[in-house]
Amino acid sequence: QQQVKQSPQSLIVQKGGISIINCAYENTAFDYFPWYQQFPGKGPALLIAIRPDVSEKKEGRFTISFNKSAKQFSLHIMDSQPGDSATYFCAAGAGSYQLTFGKGTKLSVIP
Amino acid sequence: KAGVTQTPRYLIKTRGQQVTLSCSPISGHRSVSWYQQTPGQGLQFLFEYFSETQRNKGNFPGRFSGRQFSNSRSEMNVSTLELGDSALYLCASSLGPAGTGELFFGEGSRLTVL
Numbered sequence: 001q002q003q004v005k006q007s008p009q010s011l012i013v014q015k016g017g018i019s020i021i022n023c024a025y026e027n028t029a030f031d032y033f034p035w036y037q038q039f040p041g042k043g044p045a046l047l048i049a050i051r052p053d054v055s056e057k058k059e060g061r062f063t064i065s066f067n068k069s070a071k072q073f074s075l076h077i078m079d080s081q082p083g084d085s086a087t088y089f090c091a092a093g094a095g096s097y098q099l100t101f102g103k104g105t106k107l108s109v110i111p
Numbered sequence: 112k113a114g115v116t117q118t119p120r121y122l123i124k125t126r127g128q129q130v131t132l133s134c135s136p137i138s139g140h141r142s143v144s145w146y147q148q149t150p151g152q153g154l155q156f157l158f159e160y161f162s163e164t165q166r167n168k169g170n171f172p173g174r175f176s177g178r179q180f181s182n183s184r185s186e187m188n189v190s191t192l193e194l195g196d197s198a199l200y201l202c203a204s205s206l207g208p209a210g211t212g213e214l215f216f217g218e219g220s221r222l223t224v225l
Binding site (some may be wrong): 006032034036041042043044045046049089093094095096097098099100101102103104 | 115144146151152153154155156159166167169201203208209210211212213214215216217218219
């Protein structure tokens with residue numbers, strides 16, 4: 001019940017395109033859904049997060065879409081840039097639970 | 112404001128040895144979580160400490176243990192090392208419980224077991 005399933009495992013997108021990464025969770029107690037970005041040799045860093053009282057949150061080129069009934073959420077990166085090439089992790093958590101991460105998506109944005 | 116500091120950054124051990132990794136959280140943060148990162152497995156949760164108490168523990172054998180000190184610094188220990196323990200061990204700190212807000216990660220301790 002703690003699992004967070006993330007897809008795809010890897011993604012190649014042309015510069016200027018839209019990158020979409022999907023996640024699904026099982027535990028209905030989860031109420032915090034962040035996305036983390038990790039560059040090689042660095043620890044993950046928070047990119048954007050959403051709570052279930054809204055269905056969408058946008059910060060610059062990054063948007064989280066959240067579907068509570070389907071227990072799914074996704075990250076959209078608009079106008080993808082080579083500098084966005086990194087590994088992205090979705091996660092889910094709640095007050096009495098640890099933050100559980102998906103297995104990650106390696107994004108490559110090609111010029 | 113200093114970030115999360117992990118030491119050592121790199122270490123090489125042989126099977127059967129033990130290792131201790133250290134994590135200094137951001138000042139004022141009371142929660143420290145530990146994760147094991149391996150290719151293809153993502154970030155697997157080891158344990159979380161909040162105000163010196165273990166809040167949650169992941170599905171790892173008893174060879175993996177941790178503790179948190181009164182100044183919030185944390186250590187994790189792995190005894191009787193196995194080849195499969197080779198990984199990047201990440202520590203993250205947060206103001207409140209880990210499942211509720213932003214985690215700030217260190218750059219990790221990369222352990223190689225020969």
